[in-house]
Structure formats: structure tokens, C-alpha cells
Amino acid sequence: MRMTRQRRIILDELRKTKDHPTADMLYQSVRRHLPRISLGTVYRNLEILAEAGMIRKLEFGGASRMRFDATVSRHSHIRCVACGRIDDFPLDPDLNPEEYTAGINGYEVLGYNLEFYGRCPACKAKVK
Amino acid sequence: MRMTRQRRIILDELRKTKDHPTADMLYQSVRRHLPRISLGTVYRNLEILAEAGMIRKLEFGGASRMRFDATVSRHSHIRCVACGRIDDFPLDPDLNPEEYTAGINGYEVLGYNLEFYGRCPACKAKVK
DNA sequence: AAAATAATAGTAATGATTACTATTACTGAA
């Protein structure tokens, strides 16, 4: 993977913020450094950087757009139901989701979504 | 809310299955009873039924399409990473997510996503 | 029955993401 000027700046801009910007938000800030970059390049590089494990791609249920995160260590998020803002939500491995009542990051916690992923019986059987 | 023929059949078809069909899958099965129904009507009624609390609308991170569920009581789901199939995943309120290692529904559990929602400090301040 | 209202079928628009393509930039031998 070549670290092109475009790729470098996209990564730097993402690392600058504690937000979890969309591709388009990132496109806007990268454009201040590279006015001729295209949105497609931003998408492609975010995908490649995520693939390489240098950033994380976040897709929330209910929200239409993907978000990107420079923090790759495992953590959860909390989304404001009013404005859509997304903040980090550090997990305590000893707590179950019901027990997070304290207002982390100043948020009022209203609820959570928990979904699992895995391999179904049929797909397990197929490839072993 | 009028219980039209279309709305009734959409609800019935959803209740017939333990799957978590997309709007289009439902559209296909409803069409066997009402060949002239439009996809827009299916979407609109699913929205209205969800609003009324008669069904649940599910939106998973990573999956592009919304899913619908006739079971309205609180439960989680597990998605097969290979084929996209979605099954119910009953939650034990005393367990934290890490502890679901046993293969529920015959699934091999690979991981989970946990996201919270609430109101951020700014939005809390705004409307009280 | 007439008027008011709700819902529908069919179609168009939306919008985020992905795909395509001709051009440009980098790389690493000869």
C-alpha cells in the first residue's frame, strides 16, 4: 500500500478529531488541504485504511451513513437520539448492558442495542 | 388506523415467518395474495405498524436493508456473517455480552456489537 | 347521497455508496 498524499491527509484529518465523521465530513476537511481530491478517493482510502486495521469503519443500526474512527482499540459508542452525535463509550467487561446507568460523557443513557454475529448451522456445515 | 386488506395481509405474512424479512421479501409473499399491491404500500404499512407497536423494525449495523419482526417483546438477534440469515437471540439479563459463548440456535458465536443511545449534554440542556 | 378523510398504485426523486474509465504518479529494474 502506497502512502499517497491523499491517503496521508485523510488519515491525519481523521486522527485530528474525536468525532466520528462521515465520509463526506472528512471530504470537506481534507479539501482544505487538497482542493482537487474527489469524494470517491476519500471513500476508497477509508475502505483501504480500515482493511489495513489503521482505522475503524462504524455502521450503526438506524443511522444511514457510515462513520469512521481513528481509535482502533475495542470500545463502544453512544449516539444522541436528538442530534446524531456519536461519542466513545468505554466498556467495563464486568458490567452487563443494563447496568450502565451513569451518564458517561455527560450523556443521559436511554437504552442500548446488542446484536451478535456468528455462523449459522447451515454455513458451519458447508465450509467446516 | 384502518385495518385495510393490504395492511392485514402484510401483518399476517410477517407473522407467518420466524425469519426477519426485508420489505421486498415481504412484498413478494404478499403479492401472492394481492397481485396488484405496490412496494410503496408495503413500506408505508410496515412503518405504520411499527409506529403502532404491532411489529418491530430492525436496522443492523453493516447490513444495508431493514428487517421486520412480528415479535415485539424485547430480544436480540444473531446474524450469520456468511449468508446474512438473522435469528432470535434471547438475552439473559444477568449475563454480560462476553459470556454468551454457548451456541444459541446452533450458531457459532463470533462476536457482538453493543451500542448505546441517549441524549448528549447539549441536547439535554436545550429542551430540558 | 354527498362530503370528508384515509389509503392505495404507480411512478419519480433521493442520497449514500460503489463502479467505471481515462489519466496521472510512483516504482524498480535495465
Place this chain on the structure above:
DNA sequence: TTCAGTAATAGTAATCATTACTATTATTTT
């Protein structure tokens, strides 16, 4: 230092699930 091979880019078009629009039809109320 060429020069071929490859990777990446800018710009644009396509995709596709969902939503919006609109003229018509169905149901309820008066």
C-alpha cells in the same frame, strides 16, 4: 535516465433501498 509495469486518482455514471409525490379509489361520517 529511460521505460515498462503497476497503483492510485479525479471525475463521472450507475446502483439500489427507501421515501416522496400524485391522481385515483375506498371507507367513514354527516
